[in-house]
Amino acid sequence: MSPIMSLRGVGKSFGPVNVLRDVDIDLYPGQVLVLVGENGAGKSTLIKMIAGIHEPDTGRILLEGQPIRLSNVRQSEALGIATIHQELNVVGQLSVAENILMGRLPNRHGLVNKAAMRSIARQALDRIGLGLDVDTLVGELGVAQQQLVEIARALNQDARILILDEPTAALTGGEIEVLFTIMRELKRRGVAMVFISHHLEEVARIGDRVAVLRDGDLIDTVPAQTGEDELVRLMVGRSIENHYPRRRDYGGPQETLLRVEGLGRGHVLRDINLTVGRGEVVGLAGLVGAGRTELVRAITGADPYTTGHVLVRDLPLAKGSVAQAIARGVGHVPEDRKNQGLVLDSSVSDNIGYATLYRTARFGLADRAGQRRRATAMADRLNVKMAGVDQPVRDLSGGNQQKCVFARWALADSNVLLLDEPTRGVDVGARVEIYEFINEITADGAGVLMVSSDLPELLGMSDRLYVMNNGAIAGELDPATASQDDIMNLAVRQAAVVEGDQR
Amino acid sequence: MSLTPTAPTARPAARGNPVARFVANNGALVGLVILCVALWIATPHFMTTDNVLNVVVQASTIGLLAFGQTFVIVAAGIDLSVGSVAAFAAMVACWLSANVGWPGPVALVAGLVLGLVVGVVSGVSIAYGKLPAFIGTLAMLSVARGLTLVVSDGRPIGTPDAISFLGSDIGGFPVPIIVFAIGGVVCSFVLTRTVAGRSMYAVGGNLEAARLAGLPVKRILVTVFALSGVYAALAGMLLAGRLNSAQPQAASGYELDAIAAVVIGGASLSGGSGRASGTLVGALILAVIRNGLNILNVSSFWQQVVIGLVIAVAVGIDVLRRKNTHP
Amino acid sequence: MNKNIRTALAASAALALTLSVTACGRDSTSGTSSDNQQVTIALSTLNNPFFVDLRDGALAEAEVQGITLNVLDAQDDAATQANQIQTAVTAKTAALIINPVDSDAATAAVKPALDGNLPIVAVDRGVTGVDVDSFIASDNVAGGAQAADALAKAIGEKGKVIWLQGTAGTSASRDRGSGFETQIATYSGITVVAKQTADFDRTEGLDVTTNLMQANPDVVGIFAENDEMALGAVQALGSKAGTTVFVVGFDGSDDGLKAVQSGTMVATVAQQPKELGKAAVDAIAKLLKGETVDATQSMPVVTVTSDNISDYIS
Secondary structure (H helix, E strand, O other): OOOOEEEEEEEEEEEOOEEEEHHHHHHHHOEEEEEEEOOOOHHHHHHHHOOOOOOOOOOEEEEEEEEEEOOOOOHHOOOEEEEEOOOOOOOOOOEEEHOOOOOOOOOEEEOHHHHHHHHHHHHHHHHOOOOOOOOOOOHHOOOHHHHHHHHHHHHOOOOOOEEEEOOOOOOOHHHHHHHHHHHHHHHOOOOEEEEOOOHHHHHHHOOOOEEEEOOOOOEEEEEOOHHHHHHEEEEEOOOOOOOOOOOOOOOOOOEEEEEEEEEOOOOOOEEEEEEHHHHHHOEEEEEOOOOOOHHHHHHHOOOOOOOEEEEEOEOOOOOOOOOHHHHHOOEEOOOHHHHHOOOOEHHHHHHHHHHHOOOOEOOOOOOEHHHHHHHHHHHHHHHHHOOOOOOHHOOHHHHHHHHHHHHHHHHHOEEEEEEEOOOOOHHHHHHHHHHHHHHHHHHHOOOEEEEEOHHHHHHHHHHHEEEOOOOOOOEEOOOOOHHHHHHHHHHHHHHHHHHHHOO | OOOOOOOOOOOOOOOHHHHHHHHHHHHHHHHHHHHHHHHHHHHHOOHHHHHHHHHHHHHHHHHOOOOOHHHHOOOOOOOOOHHHHHHHHHHHHHHHHHHHOOOOOHHHHHHHHHHHHHHHHHHHHHHOOOOHHHHHHHHHHHHHHHHHHHOOOOOEOOOOOHHHOOOOOEEEEEHHHHHHHHHHHHHHHHHHHHHHHHHHHHHHHHHHHHHHHHHHHHHHHHHHHHHHHHHHHHHHHHHHHHEEEEEOOOOOOOHHHHHHHHOOOOOOOOOOOOOOHHHHHHHHHHHHHHHHHHHHOHHHHHHHHHHHHHHHHHHHHHHHHHHOOOO | HHHHHHHHHHHHHHHHHHHHHHHHHHHHHOOOOOOOOEEEEEEEEOHHHHHHHHHHHHHHHHHHOOOOEEEEEEOOOOOHHHHHHHHHOOOOEEEEEOOOOOOOHHHHHOOOHHHHOEEEEEEHHHHHHOOOOOEEEEHHHHHHHHHHHHHHHHOOOEEEEEEOOOOOOHHHHHHHHHHHHHHEEEOOEEEEEEEEOOOOOOOHHHHHHHHHHHOOOEEEEEEEEHHHHHHHHHHHHHEEOOOHHHEEEOOOOHHHHHHHOOOOOOOEOOOOOHHHHHHHHHHHHHOOOOOOOOOOOEEEEEEOOOOOOHHHHO
């Protein structure tokens, strides 16, 4: 079988940064090529070249053996290449049918032929077995269905090559099954697919071949049946024995660092009591919307609360004062590092130094040299991969960006760390480094409160575990003995009971 | 990931030669040089010592307003009131001197303090009163201009010696250039060396992240408008000094030139970026264009067209540059 | 965005209006008595000493005539002026003196007053297509010619001159310019080497003159279409003003007259804004008494030089 598309020796640089070098890839009809690699390995750049968003600086792209130039999205779409991006490209205020036929609405003299529009849209949905009302507004659909609407649109444009950029990241287990069923159907129809995922267990289930990228180089293309450990080894360049390397090495005197007493705010937070001791990692589980983020933000002073107290080493914190919380040693790694954690256009050095900017200043003058020196040392300690501390933090990969947020609090000597989804969007190598960092600081006597939706992570890294639902603490578990089901039982079952009460 | 601690993912590309990089990072400066060379070729009257000094003097008023505006724009705000505040501060200072009998230097300082107070009022209404900067300073634009007319009763007032000095020269070297230079050095110093300045970039780049990192964002917002007010007051008095008279309609519309100078200098209106040196270049570009068009005796109708096009081109090039250097 | 800006501008205009009305409230209360008639004077702007003088002349005459004058300032915005006039008519003003922001736009603006059969006097600028009861203005074209004569005399009818124009497209700039252009052409020894706008503004006058003197160092005369620009030119010339380069302005403003007195300006063509204001109120007073007035009154403009400066400065 001959490939439908071939990339030969393609490379790309942004300014001085060389993000992709000499990559050869073939796509075959009816096959799924899985693209794996750590964040920053060059996956996004690669698919953007296929999608016509970036043009390669070097190398050639061949379509059915003919060299082509893809200089914009319109061109690649016309050649039958469609991309489903992580950020969905649907218009919430328009109907399913309008979204599917966007840009090519059937019309006569500019007037939309609604009947034709509905019937074409229905056919497109039937093709992927999706039974949706075509008049529904897309904004009313869940993420999974919005994604499927986008796939229907791509297929309606006769896509022969479909690129799926982390389509499963926002989906639940059942939804992923639906997606895979549709993908298998598309394989049968001869559509070539590129599939990006951080979940290695998905590779064997849907993929045919796996291309592994690392630091802009194509390391290898291997069969999809390759074992997960081997894939990880290829991705990070070394093997990772333990995915959750939690160690409790603190041997000093016991002390309660953080004590939350009767904290409440309306229905959002109800009478929360918890403690975090020296050397301890305390997990906080719960569904999205259970109040975990709200709790962390209330403790750190970012949001107000109406009842209760927050005490750090038995001294109460003022409500709503982030500055005071930081001065007392509280550090907060927010859930959304791009919008809440980092100033993306500022340098790595500046971002690491914000919490200590005022503390190290003399007569209102910033200690630039000192801050830069300390930030460099801390970035080295956390193994932040970068061109230099003066590089804008925007150019770093997700994992390295997250390390910068950690470095900020390490530099500020924070000993109460509030982590909100600390490894979301962080690849496996950087993830383990973050866990090791947590081990280091807890060994030195810090305490950590960690919110996560990743249950294996919570069970693997926590010393104690609270489960929240509906704004309240539903229970405390011992991670050594608890299972994922135990957590979900507390998180879901009780939520249903409360809902029942309200009815 | 290798085991060496700082294995960089980002390697300098072969084509990133230093000259090309300098051009890409200093587009406005390159534009200014091209403009000057073109005028040098077009007319013998442009590149003379006297005329170059003239250009810098003429850039000084807009330039000072723009330095103040740089703080605000770096912090993702905008200050539309600077022209009015300039006129207001100069008018009050001259009024205090002429009608109340305050000594000139005291009146001058009073004018600067007034600029500071006006800036603080704008800043508080924006940081604590949650007004959008556009609206808060638009209100101040109107209030300050109105108060200028109230104080002056619509008539010019003569300047005391201390203020006239700002517009004079020392042994043939224009004082406005000295004031302009000091203003620029202070602006650059505040932005690069002080905690307040470093915080402005954080607040402008991502307000929520700055807040969660413990930076006093409200205080910083008030600071940027206060600084803008002081710079506006200084610009107003410099302008009055050059004319030996505080004019009620002085500097009207200058806020737009000041904003244009900052943006031409490479700052983004969405905040988080901007340099004093860029703003200096932006202000000089506007002054060179006006000076050159006068010398070439270009019809006034076309001058406005040319200035508009230059702003569009300068900012357009910058947008393209950013697009190419970020994935 | 555009809409936002317009809304914002409207808001600021409203705010400014409130302020100016408050500021002018002081003036209108002077000499109030029960049988006073309220007359509205709608001015284009008070952001210019000329119109401030015009207002002062009107206020002084109103006091003499026992008329209460309601002073409105349109801040050079034609729409604001239309709204102000409409409001004044609704508030039962007895008569209207209008100094239009824009002659064409004023046609619609005075309609409420026309509908109410109010006496209307236009001052300084006319109202296009409307027979107001009286139109009182300086003769700007004649003034431009007088300025050309004064400048020619000062430079001995030969040499290069610069011409500073007012805001492009305004009637004052057009009329003064055409009078000057025609008359200066009659002097064969004089060449106009540059004409550039300085927007009727002193700062611009300073900057533009500085720039033009770079290109034309041998200039001996400058005509500015108003005194503000002329004073800016004087500032730019420094010690050359009145010694090697002679400046002629227009308007006869206080600062302009002082400059003529001190010799830095050779002449200013004096309009008499106070006289304009006085004549307008005078005409309104007659109209209110049922007397007739001339449909157009041309206020003479006077070339003020060192010879006759003592008549114009107090």
